[in-house]
Amino acid sequence: MRPAPPLLLLLPALVLVPVLLALPGLLHGGGLDLIMEFAAAALTPSLDPVVLRALLAGVGVTVGMALVGWGISLIAGLVLGLASSRTLWRTLLGHALPADLIRRLLALPRSIHELLWGLLLLQVLGLQPAVAVLAIAIPYSALVARVVSDLLDALPTANLEALRAGGAPGPAALLTALGPPLLPGVLSYGGYRLECALRSATLLGVFGLGGLGTDLKLSLQSLEFHELWSGLWLLLAVMLLLETWVGLLRRRWGMPRRLALHQPGVGRRGREMVLALGTLLPLLVWVGRALGVDPAVLLHWQPLPGLESGHWQAVLSLPWPQLVGGTLLLTVLAAALAVGLAPLQLLVAAPWPWARWLVGFSWVLARLWPPPLTLLLLLFVLKPSLITAALALGLHNLGILGRLLREGLQDQSPAAQQALLAAGSGPRLALFYGRMSGVARSYLAYGAYRSDVMLRETVVVGLAGAVGLGSQMLESLSSFAWDQLAALVLVYALLTLVGEELSDRLRRRLLRGS
Amino acid sequence: MTIRRRTAAVLAGLSLALSPLLVPVLSGGGGALMPRAAAEPAKATRVLRIGAIPDQKPEKLNRLYPLVAAELSRQLGVTVKYVPVVDYTAAVSAFRTGDLDLVWFGGLTGVQARLQKPGSRVLAQRDIDVAFHSIFIASTASGIQPFRDQKDLARLKGKRFTFGSESSTSGRLMPQYFLSQAGVKLSDFAGGAPGFSGSHDATIALVQSGTYDAGVVNEQVWRTSLHDGKAKRSKVVAIWKSPGYQDYHWIAQGDLDQRFGKGFTVKLQQAIVSWRPGDPQQKQILALFGAQQFTPAEAAAYAKIEQVGRQIGKIR
Numbered sequence: 001m002r003p004a005p006p007l008l009l010l011l012p013a014l015v016l017v018p019v020l021l022a023l024p025g026l027l028h029g030g031g032l033d034l035i036m037e038f039a040a041a042a043l044t045p046s047l048d049p050v051v052l053r054a055l056l057a058g059v060g061v062t063v064g065m066a067l068v069g070w071g072i073s074l075i076a077g078l079v080l081g082l083a084s085s086r087t088l089w090r091t092l093l094g095h096a097l098p099a100d101l102i103r104r105l106l107a108l109p110r111s112i113h114e115l116l117w118g119l120l121l122l123q124v125l126g127l128q129p130a131v132a133v134l135a136i137a138i139p140y141s142a143l144v145a146r147v148v149s150d151l152l153d154a155l156p157t158a159n160l161e162a163l164r165a166g167g168a169p170g171p172a173a174l175l176t177a178l179g180p181p182l183l184p185g186v187l188s189y190g191g192y193r194l195e196c197a198l199r200s201a202t203l204l205g206v207f208g209l210g211g212l213g214t215d216l217k218l219s220l221q222s223l224e225f226h227e228l229w230s231g232l233w234l235l236l237a238v239m240l241l242l243e244t245w246v247g248l249l250r251r252r253w254g255m256p257r258r259l260a261l262h263q264p265g266v267g268r269r270g271r272e273m274v275l276a277l278g279t280l281l282p283l284l285v286w287v288g289r290a291l292g293v294d295p296a297v298l299l300h301w302q303p304l305p306g307l308e309s310g311h312w313q314a315v316l317s318l319p320w321p322q323l324v325g326g327t328l329l330l331t332v333l334a335a336a337l338a339v340g341l342a343p344l345q346l347l348v349a350a351p352w353p354w355a356r357w358l359v360g361f362s363w364v365l366a367r368l369w370p371p372p373l374t375l376l377l378l379l380f381v382l383k384p385s386l387i388t389a390a391l392a393l394g395l396h397n398l399g400i401l402g403r404l405l406r407e408g409l410q411d412q413s414p415a416a417q418q419a420l421l422a423a424g425s426g427p428r429l430a431l432f433y434g435r436m437s438g439v440a441r442s443y444l445a446y447g448a449y450r451s452d453v454m455l456r457e458t459v460v461v462g463l464a465g466a467v468g469l470g471s472q473m474l475e476s477l478s479s480f481a482w483d484q485l486a487a488l489v490l491v492y493a494l495l496t497l498v499g500e501e502l503s504d505r506l507r508r509r510l511l512r513g514s
Numbered sequence: 515m516t517i518r519r520r521t522a523a524v525l526a527g528l529s530l531a532l533s534p535l536l537v538p539v540l541s542g543g544g545g546a547l548m549p550r551a552a553a554e555p556a557k558a559t560r561v562l563r564i565g566a567i568p569d570q571k572p573e574k575l576n577r578l579y580p581l582v583a584a585e586l587s588r589q590l591g592v593t594v595k596y597v598p599v600v601d602y603t604a605a606v607s608a609f610r611t612g613d614l615d616l617v618w619f620g621g622l623t624g625v626q627a628r629l630q631k632p633g634s635r636v637l638a639q640r641d642i643d644v645a646f647h648s649i650f651i652a653s654t655a656s657g658i659q660p661f662r663d664q665k666d667l668a669r670l671k672g673k674r675f676t677f678g679s680e681s682s683t684s685g686r687l688m689p690q691y692f693l694s695q696a697g698v699k700l701s702d703f704a705g706g707a708p709g710f711s712g713s714h715d716a717t718i719a720l721v722q723s724g725t726y727d728a729g730v731v732n733e734q735v736w737r738t739s740l741h742d743g744k745a746k747r748s749k750v751v752a753i754w755k756s757p758g759y760q761d762y763h764w765i766a767q768g769d770l771d772q773r774f775g776k777g778f779t780v781k782l783q784q785a786i787v788s789w790r791p792g793d794p795q796q797k798q799i800l801a802l803f804g805a806q807q808f809t810p811a812e813a814a815a816y817a818k819i820e821q822v823g824r825q826i827g828k829i830r
Contacts (some may be wrong), residue, residue: 028674030724081553208600221716222571302611311830380725383674384705449542478603479828480626
């Protein structure tokens with residue numbers, strides 16, 4: 001039996017049953033006063049000029065780190081993406097072996113979360129501004145490369161073959177046949193990565209790599225909620241500005257939305273694009289200089305101490321089954337929460353405009369807060385546990401998925417929903433069958449991709465909580481146990497690669513069914 | 515689309531693209547990712563960069579260490595800069611990578627730093643660091659009563675418990691050692707694991723609020739908090755005081771004599787040890803450190819810390 005597509009959409013929300021059952025046992029309510037204080041402080045953020053100036057500087061650093069890291073990853077990702085495209089090698093050399101090889105190699109940097117890159121680079125490069133930028137640029141380059149090569153290889157090759165048959169040389173034929181259709185996809189994805197980069201840069205700050213994240217973490221740790229909210233509101237303004245701007249450019253330049261996977265898009269307004277790209281490069285250099293990023297530091301590697309004596313016995317005696325099991329369970333719980341809650345919330349809020357607004361706003365806050373901060377807040381009232389960590393991770397991703405779902409719904413034709421409403425069905429049912437059924441499969445497919453991202457992100461809440469590989473990683477890092485760290489990173493990378501493969505298959509199945 | 519609208523759109527796009535340029539301007543050039551001092555290469559400058567493990571609230575550290583920097587600069591005639599770091603591990607790493615020249619370490623982080631950077635020198639400790647104590651605290655709401663016998667630490671089983679930083683000597687290492695002597699494993703706490711609040715101030719705040727039933731902090735911060743009224747006796751009480759052990763100390767890089775001139779390390783040590791409450795500036799520093807004076811310290815004094823660190827797996 002195949003459930004109807006819209007019902008499929010609500011399936012992940014079943015995870016709420018065990019979570020809600022477990023919640024009373026986890027509640028301790030000890031820090032309820034603190035939560036109240038925190039909530040009240042939202043309306044009375046600190047307006048102290050000294051605090052604001054420090055926060056503004058922090059925002060500047062965070063935005064700068066995001067921008068430079070993103071810019072580098074875009075350029076490097078494009079080059080690497082071309083280098084790992086099968087079509088390209090087949091046209092130039094005759095077979096696609098080098099493409100497959102480069103693809104495999106790129107899997108490793110991609111499978112390691114930017115936070116781990118940051119912490120590892122900090123150890124070999126020292127306290128350098130370049131660390132955060134590189135930490136963003138390395139995994140992002142590999143991610144962009146994957147998307148670029150996937151897009152490129154999925155393009156129809158008829159034009160290319162025609163040009164080649166007509167005697168055009170390889171490079172020229174490639175550029176002419178594949179360049180223009182590739183552009184909208186790359187631009188759309190690039191805009192999305194910039195939003196991700198801002199979130200990553202904030203997160204890196206939470207773990208001490210500078211910028212606003214550091215201020216947020218310190219304010220929360222010393223329970224200075226008024227200062228914390230000044231920082232959060234500032235970040236909110238920057239995030240919304242960025243999202244609006246990226247959305248504006250996406251519409252203006254006719255780029256496809258992320259949920260509409262099959263929509264053919266043709267890039268428009270070439271002059272504007274060239275102008276924007278032309279300003280981007282000097283801008284990146286300028287921001288990089290302002291941050292004090294010095295490429296020369298990459299040459300000054302500090303040796304890691306104590307590498308000569310690996311305690312492999314101790315590495316083997318780590319509780320691997322619990323660590324891996326905890327990580328996987330955390331991912332599944334968080335993913336189901338995030339994917340399932342978004343449509344459910346929209347349905348519940350459907351009849352009332354104010355409720356819809358509230359849901360949207362809660363999503364903005366959810367994706368604004370780095371998961372470790374959410375976790376610290378949750379720990380005020382919940383016991384540390386796997387579910388607590390899953391809530392923190394799930395809520396953050398709910399904010400991201402919810403926004404996508406809403407964008408996707410807005411793009412649907414309103415005809416079916418209006419017909420249902422006119423026929424007398426309630427607002428919830430009309431939304432459910434009229435609009436949601438149309439996006440169900442692509443939303444779930446995106447959810448599959450996102451759960452793969454969440455697997456990588458478990459490291460973030462693991463570090464702050466006490467669950468899975470992430471918590472062991474922090475412990476190993478503060479013990480300077482490089483052998484354990486190396487083993488943990490390797491296991492993480494393996495898990496991510498397997499997860500990526502699984503989510504890819506799931507995604508393909510979901511999309512094929514549509 | 516009309517030309518006017520197109521021009522407007524181009525301008526809007528441009529101004530958005532350029533808007534990040536404004537940020538460093540707005541922030542008055544303070545927008546460096548890391549403190550400037552940390553970004554400067556070590557050899558080209560004659561700046562003594564000092565640091566500390568962030569064991570207390572940033573406001574307090576930011577009040578104390580610039581004072582220390584100014585005083586050392588006056589005594590030694592070199593530029594001294596305070597470089598803040600965000601966690602204990604980062605302080606050790608920054609010392610190893612040569613980004614910090616003189617660091618106020620805890621017992622455990624000091625041993626970690628010396629093992630990672632052979633040749634570095636233990637300079638001085640406070641009078642109170644010879645026999646430093648941890649204080650176990652509990653919220654009054656938890657109903658945990660103070661006790662004398664170490665064995666009674668077993669009462670903490672099943673409670674929500676928090677340490678300070680993972681690498682804290684008085685907020686984690688020695689308490690964990692005392693707990694294990696009393697038969698309490700980390701998995702015995704509620705939720706299957708203890709929390710790590712990050713600093714002593716945070717531990718007090720979290721226990722006082724009831725977020726955790728109990729926690730452990732260093733004695734000096736506890737006393738200061740009681741004195742300041744930050745810790746309210748009606749909400750949080752001390753339940754057990756640990757036996758004494760060696761804790762905090764100043765550690766310097768081994769190459770300071772080459773970089774700052776012969777005998778510099780000795781001069782630096784003498785400067786720190788010479789601080790007395792008679793001098794107004796030095797009095798303020800000593801008060802913030804919670805000490806009467808500093809005394810010369812030996813690496814050998816930390817053998818016990820190293821042994822416990824190895825036992826618990828924080829030193830390898």
